[in-house]
Amino acid sequence: MADSAGAAPPKPSTSVKLVLLGEAAVGKSSLVLRFVNNDFQENKEPTIGAAFLTQKSHLPHRTIKFEIWDTAGQERFASLAPMYYRNAQSALVVYDLTKPTSLVKAKHWVAELQRQASPGIVIALVGNKLDLTNESSEAADTPSTTNTEGAAEGEENADAAEENGDARKISTKEGREYAEEEGLLFFETSAKSGVNVQEVFTAIANAIPETQMKTSKTQAVGGGTQTALGAERVNLNKRAEGAKEGCAC
Amino acid sequence: MGHDSEGSAAASDEGNTATDRSIAPSPPEGHGVGSTIDETAASVGDLQIGAESSATSHVPSAIHQDEPRPPLPPRPGNLDLLQEGNYSPGSSLQRSKKSARPQLQSTATTALSRTDINTQSYQDGSRETYAASAETTPPSKPAGVFGSIRMFKGLGGSETGDSASVKSYAPTLEAGGDVESLLGEVLGASQGSPAWKLLSTQYEAPDPFDSVTYEDDEATVEFYREFDEIRAVDPDGGNEEQQLAQWQLKRKHFLILSSAGKPIYNRHGDDNLISGYIGIIQTIISFYEGANDQLKGFTAAGARFVIMSQGPLYLVAISKLGENDAQLRVQLEALYMQILSTLTLPTLTNLFANRASTDLRRPLQGTEPLLSALADTFTRGSPPTLLSALECLKIRKSQRQVINDTLLRTKCDTLLYGLVVASGRLVSVVRPRKHSLHPSDLQLIFNMLFEARGVKAGGGENWIPLCLPGFNKNGYLYMYVSFVSASESDGEEADDDRSESGKQEEIAILLISAKKESFYDLRKMRDAVVDQLDKNGSMSIIKAAVRRGRPTATDIVPGTVLRHFLYKSKGNVQFTMPSYEPHFTTMLARRRLLSLYHTLHASVHAKNARLKVHHCISRDSISLAWVTPLFELYCVAGPHPSRNALAQSANKVVQWVRREEERVFIIGGAVF
Ligand SMILES: Nc1nc2c(ncn2[C@@H]2O[C@H](COP(=O)(O)OP(=O)(O)O)[C@@H](O)[C@H]2O)c(=O)[nH]1
Numbered sequence: 030m031a032d033s034a035g036a037a038p039p040k041p042s043t044s045v046k047l048v049l050l051g052e053a054a055v056g057k058s059s060l061v062l063r064f065v066n067n068d069f070q071e072n073k074e075p076t077i078g079a080a081f082l083t084q085k086s087h088l089p090h091r092t093i094k095f096e097i098w099d100t101a102g103q104e105r106f107a108s109l110a111p112m113y114y115r116n117a118q119s120a121l122v123v124y125d126l127t128k129p130t131s132l133v134k135a136k137h138w139v140a141e142l143q144r145q146a147s148p149g150i151v152i153a154l155v156g157n158k159l160d161l162t163n164e165s166s167e168a169a170d171t172p173s174t175t176n177t178e179g180a181a182e183g184e185e186n187a188d189a190a191e192e193n194g195d196a197r198k199i200s201t202k203e204g205r206e207y208a209e210e211e212g213l214l215f216f217e218t219s220a221k222s223g224v225n226v227q228e229v230f231t232a233i234a235n236a237i238p239e240t241q242m243k244t245s246k247t248q249a250v251g252g253g254t255q256t257a258l259g260a261e262r263v264n265l266n267k268r269a270e271g272a273k274e275g276c277a278c
Numbered sequence: 279m280g281h282d283s284e285g286s287a288a289a290s291d292e293g294n295t296a297t298d299r300s301i302a303p304s305p306p307e308g309h310g311v312g313s314t315i316d317e318t319a320a321s322v323g324d325l326q327i328g329a330e331s332s333a334t335s336h337v338p339s340a341i342h343q344d345e346p347r348p349p350l351p352p353r354p355g356n357l358d359l360l361q362e363g364n365y366s367p368g369s370s371l372q373r374s375k376k377s378a379r380p381q382l383q384s385t386a387t388t389a390l391s392r393t394d395i396n397t398q399s400y401q402d403g404s405r406e407t408y409a410a411s412a413e414t415t416p417p418s419k420p421a422g423v424f425g426s427i428r429m430f431k432g433l434g435g436s437e438t439g440d441s442a443s444v445k446s447y448a449p450t451l452e453a454g455g456d457v458e459s460l461l462g463e464v465l466g467a468s469q470g471s472p473a474w475k476l477l478s479t480q481y482e483a484p485d486p487f488d489s490v491t492y493e494d495d496e497a498t499v500e501f502y503r504e505f506d507e508i509r510a511v512d513p514d515g516g517n518e519e520q521q522l523a524q525w526q527l528k529r530k531h532f533l534i535l536s537s538a539g540k541p542i543y544n545r546h547g548d549d550n551l552i553s554g555y556i557g558i559i560q561t562i563i564s565f566y567e568g569a570n571d572q573l574k575g576f577t578a579a580g581a582r583f584v585i586m587s588q589g590p591l592y593l594v595a596i597s598k599l600g601e602n603d604a605q606l607r608v609q610l611e612a613l614y615m616q617i618l619s620t621l622t623l624p625t626l627t628n629l630f631a632n633r634a635s636t637d638l639r640r641p642l643q644g645t646e647p648l649l650s651a652l653a654d655t656f657t658r659g660s661p662p663t664l665l666s667a668l669e670c671l672k673i674r675k676s677q678r679q680v681i682n683d684t685l686l687r688t689k690c691d692t693l694l695y696g697l698v699v700a701s702g703r704l705v706s707v708v709r710p711r712k713h714s715l716h717p718s719d720l721q722l723i724f725n726m727l728f729e730a731r732g733v734k735a736g737g738g739e740n741w742i743p744l745c746l747p748g749f750n751k752n753g754y755l756y757m758y759v760s761f762v763s764a765s766e767s768d769g770e771e772a773d774d775d776r777s778e779s780g781k782q783e784e785i786a787i788l789l790i791s792a793k794k795e796s797f798y799d800l801r802k803m804r805d806a807v808v809d810q811l812d813k814n815g816s817m818s819i820i821k822a823a824v825r826r827g828r829p830t831a832t833d834i835v836p837g838t839v840l841r842h843f844l845y846k847s848k849g850n851v852q853f854t855m856p857s858y859e860p861h862f863t864t865m866l867a868r869r870r871l872l873s874l875y876h877t878l879h880a881s882v883h884a885k886n887a888r889l890k891v892h893h894c895i896s897r898d899s900i901s902l903a904w905v906t907p908l909f910e911l912y913c914v915a916g917p918h919p920s921r922n923a924l925a926q927s928a929n930k931v932v933q934w935v936r937r938e939e940e941r942v943f944i945i946g947g948a949v950f
Pocket residue numbers: 051052053054055056057058059060070071072073074075076101102157158159160161218219220221222
């Protein structure tokens with residue numbers, strides 16, 4: 030199924046396994062739908078089990094074929110999660126920035142991934158539903174200096190903002206600082222408006238060391254460590270990659 | 279065989295017929311007649327689930343003639359009957375013997391479990407009821423299944439309430455053979471009830487079908503709003519009354535609560551809105567529970583309430599659509615199966631064993647859309663549910679053979695079941711020789727794939743852990759699902775109308791395994807299956823059959839007076855029917871048709887057996903139900919034709935099915 034190197038156009042093509050994790054209803058499937066079909070559904074039905082999708086992403090110098098596991102995030106199937114992230118090179122851990130409990134859940138997932146997943150896994154922390162805040166147009170990866178006030182003040186702001194129709198419950202600062210501590214990529218997105226969605230996937234693609242793409246079947250150990258905001262900088266040399274089977278069975 | 283004597287009675291008594299067929303060791307005979315073959319094959323097939331247990335008890339040799347198995351096994355329900363038959367043909371059944379059943383089941387060689395699915399596949403509603411209560415009531419406690427009506431009357435005079443409920447101990451349960459007649463009684467009794475009167479407008483009065491008359495304008499409008507969402511109550515409660523009024527207009531409700539009274543699911547309205555009602559229902563139920571007398575149903579304000587107790591759960595159906603208790607119970611049973619399918623039985627039991635006040639909503643997260651899809655299917659009216667049978671896509675036998683062979687050839691080691699399903703109709707099944715697939719399990723799967731949108735909306739391939747309670751209610755299986763569009767061009771179409779047209783778009787490849795790690799294996803198999811089906815032309819045959827849709831009644835019997843029919847092959851546990859076009863295209867027309875079918879079904883299943891043909895004449899339709907040991911046929915014509923014309927057409931339908939049998943049904947199927 031994977032493009033073979035021989036038939037590949039000048040641009041090399043590689044596959045990247047990606048798993049989405051996070052509490053139910055934070056917008057995992059919506060992010061995938063936006064990424065894959067550039068579409069959004071207002072009342073999306075909950076995912077049943079897990080969905081497997083593929084999507085090509087064209088970077089300047091190469092093509093990445095994402096093999097995406099979109100999990101349902103229901104607690105009763107938590108024990109199945111390892112099957113989805115075991116061979117993943119990357120993970121999107123999603124929370125809903127209008128719902129504090131979802132960040133708690135996200136942190137659990139990050140901890141589990143750091144413990145159990147392949148050591149080099151690239152993790153992006155994503156605060157979704159940015160459109161429900163009244164700064165939705167503001168790109169999330171603006172420097173954190175915009176948010177230097179103390180946490181308490183930040184809360185106040187959030188409260189005040191809610192009266193203006195701002196439903197944000199988790200400040201950008203909070204998410205970003207946690208991501209920095211843990212060495213995760215960090216984005217605030219809206220699957221609804223599309224803000225930052227493509228960017229997340231591009232950043233992930235760029236953050237995955239090429240060696241890992243090549244050897245993902247035999248776990249690359251000690252793979253890339255990323256810096257939180259440095260995704261764009263991790264620009265790797267590209268060269269033709271061998272085809273990689275989609276099958277990890 | 280302890281019941282040879284019943285052999286002759288079989289023709290007249292539904293229950294016994296089933297019993298006999300499933301254990302009768304009679305070698306295939308009468309191959310000359312199509313339907314006889316089918317019957318024989320089927321009864322042999324029936325055995326494979328029932329086999330072990332009947333073998334343990336009484337029929338050692340009958341079982342191993344499993345040559346021509348039907349693909350979908352059979353009505354597990356037969357089991358109960360079978361055992362009843364063994365113990366006490368036609369007379370009262372000892373509770374204690376029934377309670378021995380679970381042990382028998384646990385000795386079965388396969389992982390198949392029967393206890394809970396029994397009810398599902400009963401085609402005879404009344405027996406279904408019987409099975410349900412048999413399972414949920416401790417042996418020592420006689421339950422008043424059908425006492426409800428009397429009970430209700432008793433409650434009217436307040437202090438007679440108790441004695442009335444004592445009456446509800448009426449020994450209906452004890453006598454297998456009597457159950458049907460008792461149901462009949464209920465029907466009779468309820469004729470005087472407000473609910474029945476209300477419903478009779480629906481059946482006998484004006485135009486059960488399309489054209490709207492003065493009398494049902496209101497009902498019409500209401501029914502079209504049946505699926506509209508009720509908004510949440512505002513924080514200040516300002517809109518509460520209005521929302522409650524809307525809630526009350528709904529023709530059908532399903533509620534699920536825990537024995538502790540915690541709401542688990544309700545189809546319409548949020549908890550706040552209806553907490554008062556839930557409280558009342560809970561109180562009523564526990565009042566009877568306290569008296570060691572399970573409340574099974576009652577009628578109030580023109581609605582029939584049916585209550586099913588399943589372990590730690592109460593499931594309640596409230597209907598103004600006129601189904602009888604047994605039919606409503608089949609629906610509740612399906613909802614319960616969905617809950618098991620999400621959780622498995624041990625998990626459900628443990629949750630409540632650990633904490634009686636458990637809030638099941640959380641563990642059930644994500645299941646609500648599936649429950650609602652089932653509920654709405656029942657509200658719209660569902661032939662597969664009414665008949666407890668499956669529908670197949672009509673294609674030539676040789677074509678199906680090619681598809682079966684393709685599945686067998688590409689089969690991977692981890693495969694348990696492989697299915698091709700098109701627009702809710704079965705195209706092909708492969709399965710291990712020793713395992714069968716239960717119609718109730720397939721109903722859950724079809725509901726998930728074709729009625730609920732969660733899976734399709736995912737847009738990719740899916741890997742779904744689910745418990746198939748008919749197969750094994752104690753553990754999960756893993757289902758690989760991938761859809762292939764049936765349309766020539768891959769044009770996207772929104773299917774807001776989830777009815778026939780909506781479903782027709784998709785062909786699903788389902789590959790089920792017991793191994794949770796086998797996704798990539800099955801995915802590879804799917805690619806091979808689709809590739810080969812494309813190459814050998816099968817895919818285009820399936821697509822064409824899907825796009826063609828069902829033939830109309832007049833396509834099937836040229837010039838017929840029939841507008842619609844349901845034909846169920848009992849042996850195959852499958853049914854076939856013509857298109858709803860051109861007479862039943864609206865939701866209301868279809869609901870009325872289905873209501874008529876429910877009435878017909880109830881009438882031939884209610885009486886103690888002798889009723890084989892039932893005519894029903896109203897101002898707007900004449901209809902007929904015809905039951906034989908081989909099939910059930912329900913026919914509906916417009917108001918004008920004569921009975922003769924109707925009967926003639928019914929015969930033609932039977933002839934057509936006989937001719938097309940191996941196309942409309944899957945007979946034999948593929949095993950490995
Ligand atoms: N306003 C808003 N709603 C969203 C966004 N993403 C998802 N949703 C909604 O949130 C609900 C849950 O989304 P879904 O993708 O199913 O969440 P999942 O369970 O994490 O896959 C759906 O009703 C979506 O329409 C978003 O960015 N903004």
